[in-house]
Amino acid sequence: ATVLVPDTALGTATATDNCFTPTVTRSGVPTGNLFPIGTTTLTYNAADLVGNTATATQRVTVVDDTPPTITAPPNVTASTVPGTCAAAPAIGSATASDNSGIVAVTSNAPASFPKGTTTVTWTATDPSGNTASAAQLVAVNDLELPMIIAPANVTVTATSASGAVVSSAALGSAAATDNCPAVSVSSSGIPAGNLFPIGTTIITWTATDASGNTARATQTVTLSYAVCLLYDPTKPAKLGSTIPIKLTLCGADGTNLSAAATVVHAVRLTKANDTVSGTPEDSGSANPDNDFRFDPTLGVSGGYIYNLSTKNLSSGTWSLHFTVNGQGDYTIQFQVK
Structure with a gap:
């Protein structure tokens, strides 16, 4: 100039x-x-x-007292690098000019940008020390989902007809990690008072990071009855005869939890140490639809009976599989000779 x-x-x-x-x-x-x-x-x-x-x-x-002119590069939006809470995107360069024809351009840009918005200040300086600056915004978004591992599934024997209380300590806690700090864990599906009903309850564990990204994992809590047998499973029955399979549904302490409204349904037969299987057959018509019959005279306060026919079986140890109210896979054994 x-x-x-x-x-x-x-x-x-x-x-x-x-x-x-x-x-x-x-x-x-x-x-x-x-x-x-x-x-x-x-x-x-x-x-x-x-x-x-x-x-x-x-x-x-x-004397040159005219500052340079400078234009910052466009704002930049990037995502965090997987496994980290930062990014190093290309942010471009500012353009500057000065009446002297000579201008130096610098910035305070870091080598890596943390999650969030960082303001980069670009400064133009001419040989006379006149300066001008312009701002650029670099936004780094965290789109990476947390990782969560649910605690182990839990199996508990019922203590009453309502189920059983499973403590929070027994349920355990989910473990969660995230590429950025501050991940929280919540759960849903736990009944009031931790009183779980008989059957399978699904607990959903959710990890949420500071950016609102979520991940989920499930845990099952299965409550089942104890089965109290009212027959001797070691006493073999003659092939072709009828075995009166008698039992009660019990609590963990042996309390009889059997009730007429509870449906015990025979599902299948399997033979020990063999691949043979079959469908249970009742003798006569005492067990329609392969359901056990409730008998109030069995046990202390009632139980269930299934008149099992052995005519299509073979000698050996067999298992009878049944469900209770359509849930579970309960197994009891009997012998045929």
């Missing part, structure tokens, strides 16, 4: 001599009187008629 300084602004040197009026000349003025930024020294020379000379100097200082 240059500045026009006319001769009228520069002025005229004055010179005197003891004999004659001297001649004054000037050197150092740029072409067209266009002075560059900084200091330019002009030399004035006075000479008399006999060749005696004298010189004087004038300094012309052009």
Whole structure:
């Protein structure tokens, strides 16, 4: 950059001599009187008629107080690098110009940007120390889901017809991790008072990170009856005969929990140490639909009986599989000879 300084602004040197009026000349003025930024020294020379000379100097200082111009690159949005809570996206470069033709551009951008929004300040500086700045926003979003592992499934024997209380300690807790700090774990599906009904209850564990990303895992809590046999499973029955399979549904302490409204349904037969299996057959019509019949005279307060036919079986140890109210896989054994 240059500045026009006319001769009228520069002025005229004055010179005197003891004999004659001297001649004054000037050197150092740029072409067209266009002075560059900084200091330019002009030399004035006075000479008399006999060749005696004298010189004087004038300094012309052009001060640059015009700041540069700068434009920040566009804002940037990126996602965290998997397994980390930061990103290192390409953010581009600012563009700058100055009247001097020379400008340096710097920024305070970090090597890696944390989750959230970071303001990057770009600064342009010219040789005279004038500065200008512009801002760029770099937003890093966390889209990575947490990881969660549910506690182990739990199997408990009922303590009453309502089920059983399973403590929080017995249920355990889910373990969760995330690429960013602050992940919380919640659960749903736990009954009031931790009183779980007989059957299978699904607990859903949810991990939620600070960005609202979620992951889920499930745990099953299975409550079943204890089976109290009212026959001797080691006493073999004659092949072709009928075995009166008698039992009660008990609590963990042996309390009889049998009830007429509870449906005990025979499902299948399997033979020990063999691949043979079959469908239970009742003798007569005492067990329609393969359901055990409730008998209030069995046990202390009633139980169940299934008149099992052995005519299509073979000798050996067999297992009778049954469900209770359509749930579970209960197994009892009997012998055939």
